Amino acid sequence: MKRHEIRAFLRPKGIALSTETISNRSLDFLLLFKQLHEAKTAEIKALIERKGGMILHMDGTHRSGGRVVFVLQEGHNGIVLDTDLIPSEAEEHVKPILSKFKKTYGSPLVIVRDMAKGLALCAANIFPNKPQQICQVHFIRNLEKDQVTEYHKRLKHSMVKHRLTPRLRALRNAGSGDNDIKKLQQRWVHIAVDYLLYPVEKHVKWISRPISYIVQYYRIDEVSNLVSRLIRWNASKYFVYKPLMELNTGLRDVLNDSEVFRHYRILDKTLEWLDKLRDNLRISRKTNLKDSTPGDIDLEDVTRNIKAVLAKICEEGRELGGNFPQIASAINNAFESHWEELFVPDPITFIVGIFSESELFLGHYISYQRFKSHRDAYEN
Numbered sequence: 214m215k216r217h218e219i220r221a222f223l224r225p226k227g228i229a230l231s232t233e234t235i236s237n238r239s240l241d242f243l244l245l246f247k248q249l250h251e252a253k254t255a256e257i258k259a260l261i262e263r264k265g266g267m268i269l270h271m272d273g274t275h276r277s278g279g280r281v282v283f284v285l286q287e288g289h290n291g292i293v294l295d296t297d298l299i300p301s302e303a304e305e306h307v308k309p310i311l312s313k314f315k316k317t318y319g320s321p322l323v324i325v326r327d328m329a330k331g332l333a334l335c336a337a338n339i340f341p342n343k344p345q346q347i348c349q350v351h352f353i354r355n356l357e358k359d360q361v362t363e364y365h366k367r368l369k370h371s372m373v374k375h376r377l378t379p380r381l382r383a384l385r386n387a388g389s390g391d392n393d394i395k396k397l398q399q400r401w402v403h404i405a406v407d408y409l410l411y412p413v414e415k416h417v418k419w420i421s422r423p424i425s426y427i428v429q430y431y432r433i434d435e436v437s438n439l440v441s442r443l444i445r446w447n448a449s450k451y452f453v454y455k456p457l458m459e460l461n462t463g464l465r466d467v468l469n470d471s472e473v474f475r476h477y478r479i480l481d482k483t484l485e486w487l488d489k490l491r492d493n494l495r496i497s498r499k500t501n502l503k504d505s506t507p508g509d510i511d512l513e514d515v516t517r518n519i520k521a522v523l524a525k526i527c528e529e530g531r532e533l534g535g536n537f538p539q540i541a542s543a544i545n546n547a548f549e550s551h552w553e554e555l556f557v558p559d560p561i562t563f564i565v566g567i568f569s570e571s572e573l574f575l576g577h578y579i580s581y582q583r584f585k586s587h588r589d590a591y592e593n
Contacts (some may be wrong), residue, residue: 216235216239218237219235220232254318257318258319260290261287266288267321268323268325269314269321269323269325270285270286270287271283271284271324271327271336272284272327272348279301280299281299281301281302283297283302283306284296285311297310304331304334308338311335321340322343323345324336324345324583325345325347325348326347326348328347328348328352329354338468346554347503347551347554347555349494349555352547353490353491353552359547360483360540360544361480361483364483365427368426368473368477369426371472371473372467372470375463375470375473376464377463379470381406384402384403384460385406385512387455394454395454401457406460409432409436422520427480427481430473433464433468435466436464437464437468440460441461443457444458444461479536481534482537484534486541486544487544489522490522490544493519494515515556519548523544523545526541526544526545527545529541530542
């Protein structure tokens, strides 16, 4: 809960506290809880050893003010082993935390981390010869950012020049009709305009604006088809509604622009390819693990399917020509260069009855949402 939410929760109970007091009390609690946690270190270590070892998740999240919330978590049980606020993920700040961790808990069986090179170097220095797996959520997100951002900017630039947004807003001011059909179609035009202008939820982080232009293009195409059907119906009745015709003109200007269509086509196909890879990695755009249990997943099947999808992407890229072979090659090269880190090969099957290869493969997904909740609690 945020400070103002805690304050609002306590006020009806007759407890009046300032946000500063709430911050101080929260800090007191965190310090006391940290002391309790450190007092139980031996018991936590014994639990990990009874389980046969640990999967260590390392993650740093930048917060307002420039500091980083750095979290160390045991992936199998979801136990947060240590957290700290550090100035950055530079080696001089991360190394002391990992050294202290190693002294307290020993070395993990495998390390799961994001794509930061600093974390990889630190982990290799503190825990030499321990396998490292990069988080596939971070990997696919970074890959999408690399392949999509520039084309999204080009699509935005080519669409903005049509000044569709001010034209749509002007249609909101269209006068009321003098008969029931015009009044009904006026209402329909207003609803269509509101739908076209309604902000899009930010499903992916490379979209820096409230409205994603690829999603806006989808909406324009969808509404344009409906407008065309309505115009045909009007024509069959020898009837014309001017605001509807103006809406049709604005939408067709965008859809008939070859430059807009070219950038849209590249984005649409690239996102389609990346979504196929996401499906095989069992992750969604919102970074949630898709509904499946570790026992349902076989790592060999997943890697075989990923290779098949990548081969299909390269084949499609060659058939489509233009920019597509380059994009397909970049996606394939990204997977090839990180393959050993994406799919750590059977590192802990020597622990009888404890972990399976599939559980390792999905371990970072299962605790990803836990990371978020612990970071939020620590920051607030």
